[in-house]
Every structure is written in C-alpha cells, then in structure tokens.
C-alpha cells in the first residue's frame with residue numbers, strides 16, 4: 663500500500679495516478695468518495711449537516727474505481743459532476759462527521775485490502791492505512807496550489823476568479839487541518855515532498871525512486887542456472 667496525503671491542490675491526484683500507472687498498481691482517489699457523499703446528498707435532499715443520514719447514504723451505494731482510477735457509483739461513472747466548487751465545499755463539510763468518516767473508512771480499507779494500490783487523500787497514512795509500506799506527504803505553497811486549481815476549473819469552463827479559488831482553498835485547508843476527527847496531519851513516517859517548482863513527472867520520478875529504494879528489485883544469481 664502506498665499512501666499519499668497532503669492539502670488540496672498540492673498535485674496529489676496527478677502524481678498518485680501517474681505513480682500507480684508506472685507501478686501497475688490500482689489507484690484510489692479517496693477525496694472522490696467524500697465528494698460523492700456531498701453530491702448524492704444534494705441530489706437526494708439530505709442535508710450536509712446530517713451525519714447519520716449521510717453515512718446511511720454512503721453505506722447504501724457500491725463504490726468502485728475503474729483501472730483508470732475513475733469512480734463509479736452503483737456502476738455509473740460520476741465524472742466531473744463531483745468536481746464543481748460547490749461540491750468541493752460540500753465534501754469538506756460532510757468530511758467532518760464521524761459517522762461519514764466511519765462509513766468511508768470501511769470502504770477505503772476494502773478497496774486497499776489486497777495491496778498493489780496507491781491511495782490518495784488526507785488521512786491515509788495516519789488513519790486508513792497507518793501500516794502502509796510507503797507514505798508520502800505532498801505540500802506546495804498556497805499560491806501554487808490555487809494556481810493549479812484555478813487552471814483546472816477554468817479548463818472546465820467554470821467562471822471563477824483566482825481570488826475566489828485562493829480564498830476557498832485556504833478555507834478548505836483550515837477546515838481539513840482543524841477538524842476533530844482525522845484532521846490533515848503528516849504521519850511521522852511519511853516522506854514530505856515539496857512540489858513547488860516540480861512538474862508532475864518529476865514528483866512521480868522522485869516517488870518511484872523512493873519506492874525502489876524501499877523495495878529494491880533483486881536478482882539472486884545463484885538461482886539463474
């Protein structure tokens with residue numbers, strides 16, 4: 663199990679997906695699960711403040727990630743419907759409820775159970791898989807993270823200003839770091855990677871070299887005849 667945590671916009675998703683592809687591992691974007699709970703709630707008329715009802719909603723659906731790391735709920739792809747600024751806000755609100763975290767914890771552990779998987783989120787190395795073999799904590803400056811997120815949203819056609827993206831990012835980070843259950847913290851044994859000034863390819867190479875150092879590919883010459 664490879665755990666990748668860090669604040670939003672640090673470049674976790676691109677790096678995690680790329681690393682998984684290079685290693686032939688599965689990829690689990692756990693933020694997509696929290697986003698989906700907020701999205702399902704909005705569609706089903708469940709309030710983001712109602713922890714038990716949100717948990718029941720999460721528990722009644724089947725979540726799976728296809729080989730490309732795209733989330734399906736009950737077999738249906740959710741696509742970009744969970745990527746709007748409103749659902750970003752909703753995800754960080756629903757993520758505060760212990761009932762929701764408990765429901766999604768079981769799902770995340772099940773998705774990573776067999777190993778050979780990269781999981782990306784906020785509490786993977788601390789709570790979901792505290793015994794993960796390899797842990798990374800990706801960081802970047804607020805400006806750089808807002809810049810990435812802004813480019814992403816504009817590319818999708820969202821008419822949002824840079825200032826608004828930056829403001830919402832700071833607010834979401836604060837909520838993630840200060841919440842009572844499973845706050846965003848770096849695991850003691852996680853390696854921090856500062857992604858400022860690095861492109862996704864460089865971050866992936868760095869992570870790959872760490873994985874290789876931890877699990878060297880060895881060949882015992884005595885067994886070759």
Ligand code: C5P
Nearest residue numbers: 670692693694696753754757783784785
């Ligand atoms: O990673 P992403 O920005 O898609 O996550 C959306 C929100 O879901 C985060 O702001 C955070 O509040 C929540 N989350 C979480 N724990 C995780 C993954 C995401 O609380 N493991």
